[in-house]
Amino acid sequence: MRIFRRKPARGRALPLLAALILIPSGNLLRAQTPVPRQGTVELYLGQYHIADPMFETIYHPGGSVQGIVLTANLVPNLDFYLEIKGMVKSGLLSYSKEKSDFVLFPISLGIRGSVSVSFFSPFAGAGLDTYVYYEKNPIGTTLNYARGWHVQAGFHIRLGKNVPILPMARIRYTHVKASSDGRTINLGGFEFGAGLAFTF
Secondary structure (H helix, E strand, C coil): CCCCCCCCCHHHHHHHHHHHHHHHHHHHHHHHCCCCCCEEEEEEEEEEEECCHHHHHHHCCCCEEEEEEEEEEEECCEEEEEEEEEEEEEEECCCCCCEEEEEEEEEEEEEEEECCECCEEEEEEEEEEEEEEEEEECCEEEEEEEEEEEEEEEEEECCCCCCCEEEEEEEEEEEEEEEECCEEEECCEEEEEEEEEEEC
16 A cells, blocks of 8 residues: 555656757757858969069960968958968060069958858958068079968858858959069959868
């Protein structure tokens, strides 16, 4: 004979059943919600067309440029970015046809805004540049830098809500003019490229 009788479990069944349903559902919803990103690391490869006619004469139009872009999310849909790239070209002097080597090391800071349309995220931005350049040939060696600005536009493609890799492409225009030996050289021009952005 029991002193305390067990109360009917009917009153506890509904809360228990609700808990069993809601807990897995909450976990599923959290799993499907993308984690807000704090920034990206972007690996970039492009073609840079320096506009100066003298440069095109010696080094021919266009050149491969590679680099890395680091972004930090300031507020929703607005990123600060640091971009570091490099370009190496070899050519022939106009008259003597001797070899000339040219190295360009652009460093850029800027802000870009973006919007999301389904899996497509277009962006646009602008910033400031410091172009470190080096040229070596039989005439002499030059190591200097120039400052300028740029504007850019492009897009990211989202492969899934929780996929941390975003293919991207962009076009950019840079205005940079360098002075050397009393002559002004236009190091700016159009750039086209693509890459992969890794979110974190």
